[in-house]
Each structure stands twice: as structure tokens, then as C-alpha cells.
Amino acid sequence: LKRVTTHSLQEMKTLGEKISMLTAYDYSLAKIVDGAGVDVILVGDSASNVMAGHETTLPITLDQMIYHASAVVRAAKRALIVVDLPFGSYQGNSEEALRSAIRIMKESGAHAVKLEGGAEIKESVTRVLSAGVPVMGHLGLTPQSIYKFGTYTVRAKEEEEAAKLIQDALVLQECGCFGIVLEKIPAPLAKKVSESLKVPTIGIGAGVDTDGQVLVLQDMLGINKDFKPRFLRRYADLHSVITGSIQNYVSDIKKKDFPNEKESYWNKK
Numbered sequence: 001l002k003r004v005t006t007h008s009l010q011e012m013k014t015l016g017e018k019i020s021m022l023t024a025y026d027y028s029l030a031k032i033v034d035g036a037g038v039d040v041i042l043v044g045d046s047a048s049n050v051m052a053g054h055e056t057t058l059p060i061t062l063d064q065m066i067y068h069a070s071a072v073v074r075a076a077k078r079a080l081i082v083v084d085l086p087f088g089s090y091q092g093n094s095e096e097a098l099r100s101a102i103r104i105m106k107e108s109g110a111h112a113v114k115l116e117g118g119a120e121i122k123e124s125v126t127r128v129l130s131a132g133v134p135v136m137g138h139l140g141l142t143p144q145s146i147y148k149f150g151t152y153t154v155r156a157k158e159e160e161e162a163a164k165l166i167q168d169a170l171v172l173q174e175c176g177c178f179g180i181v182l183e184k185i186p187a188p189l190a191k192k193v194s195e196s197l198k199v200p201t202i203g204i205g206a207g208v209d210t211d212g213q214v215l216v217l218q219d220m221l222g223i224n225k226d227f228k229p230r231f232l233r234r235y236a237d238l239h240s241v242i243t244g245s246i247q248n249y250v251s252d253i254k255k256k257d258f259p260n261e262k263e264s265y266w267n268k269k
């Protein structure tokens with residue numbers, strides 16, 4: 001079982017083999033995701049929403065990201081593990097960015113970090129890379145800037161923002177990023193960026209022409225009934241499966257069906 005590396009991702013782009021990526025935040029699910037053959041596991045700061053119930057990704061801390069990442073590292077034997085640097089741990093201060101990235105690498109054992117933004121975080125990206133830590137970029141809808149955008153709608157529909165995104169992608173590649181996530185942008189723009197870059201792009205809501213795809217695990221498994229953006233394909237309805245199982249458990253208890261004789265311990269005869 002050979003570990004996926006940033007180099008294997010580059011090779012996949014060259015060969016035209018699409019890259020699969022999913023989030024995971026805990027040991028049990030990361031083990032399943034890794035065993036199922038996903039190339040890259042993202043310990044996303046979406047854990048802030050999915051695991052902790054916050055409305056945005058802003059509140060999650062570096063310590064909490066390290067806790068999630070450590071659990072995923074213990075589970076995954078094949079996938080490359082990328083960890084989001086959380087809001088407030090890298091923007092506007094390259095020294096702090098480096099310190100945060102080093103804490104993630106040292107304390108969790110993950111393989112790379114992801115930072116949101118383009119030219120404006122160039123110094124931080126460069127500094128982290130100079131320490132030998134692989135960096136993934138993230139452009140388009142960048143949820144850590146939600147209060148600047150105002151909404152979670154599609155980004156870069158207008159010419160000006162699209163031109164800036166292309167420029168930012170080139171800057172990140174020039175800095176040495178090994179890949180870039182493109183979130184919620186028009187498919188033709190994502191295609192253009194993917195063709196312009198040597199490094200792989202990973203899309204979420206960016207059409208089929210990026211070099212790979214990423215989704216949030218709990219979303220694609222249908223655990224959260226209410227979140228249904230256009231880009232989300234649901235591969236299971238775990239909300240129903242889990243609800244049904246728990247309802248049966250409750251009802252078995254109420255009617256004294258559980259536990260039965262075989263499920264109980266008995267004295268020696």
C-alpha cells in the first residue's frame with residue numbers, strides 16, 4: 001500500500017487521472033475513507049460547522065484542528081493528509097503562519113496544510129513552503145472570508161473577479177503550492193484555470209474539468225438533511241439509516257426486547 005504523495009498527485013494530473021478527495025475529522029470515519037481508496041483526506045476547518053455546529057468556519061482553533069488531524073493521521077495508511085490552517089492562524093503574519101504550520105506537522109503528523117487566499121497571503125505561503133511544508137491553495141469561495149463576501153453564493157461570475165482568480169492561481173503556483181482547491185466558481189473558469197496550471201486543481205462546485213473533486217464527507221453521505229447546494233451529489237441517505245436504527249433501538253428497549261438472553265451474561269451453572 002503505497003502512500004499518496006504530493007508528487008503522485010502531480011503525476012496523476014500529467015496522466016489525466018482524476019484525483020479524489022474527501023474530508024474527515026475523526027478516526028472511525030477516516031479509516032473507512034482511507035480504506036475505500038480516496039487519494040487525499042482533507043481535515044477541513046468545515047469541522048467547525050460539521051462537528052461543532054458553528055455557523056461559520058471562523059471559531060475553530062489551531063488546537064482543535066490538531067486534535068482532529070491527529071485522529072485522522074492514526075487512521076489513514078494510504079491517503080495524503082492535508083489540514084486546513086484555521087482562521088486567524090496565518091493571515092497577515094508569515095511568522096505566525098509558519099509557527100501554525102509547524103505545530104500542525106509536528107503535533108498531528110499530517111503531510112500538508114491548506115491556506116485560503118491568493119496574492120494577499122503570498123508571504124505566508126512562501127514562508128511555510130520554505131520550511132519544507134507542502135502547501136495547498138484555496139481560491140473562489142473562501143469561507144474564512146464569509147463576512148467580506150456576505151453570502152455563500154458562486155464567486156467570480158464577473159470578468160474582474162475571474163481575472164483576479166486566474167492571477168492568484170498563477171501566484172500560488174509560482175510560490176510552490178502543490179495544488180489548489182477551487183470552490184464554487186463557474187465551470188468554464190475552473191476549466192481555464194486547470195488548463196493554465198501545471199499543478200493539479202481540486203474542485204468543489206467548480207464543474208468536471210478540474211483535476212480532482214472534493215466534498216464534505218457528511219454531506220455526500222446524506223447525514224445533514226438540510227444542506228443541498230447544486231454541486232452536492234448524495235451517495236447515501238445516512239440520515240434515514242441512522243434515524244431508523246435509533247428508533248428501532250428505542251422501541252426495543254421500551255418493549256423489553258433488548259437485551260435478550262443471548263445478549264446477557266449469566267452465572268456459572
Ligand code: KIV
Pocket residue numbers: 023042043044045046047084181183204214215216
Ligand atoms: O473545510 C473544508 O471542508 C474545505 C473543502 C470544502 C474544500 O475547505
Ligand code: NA
Pocket residue numbers: 044045046057084
Ligand atoms: Na476549509
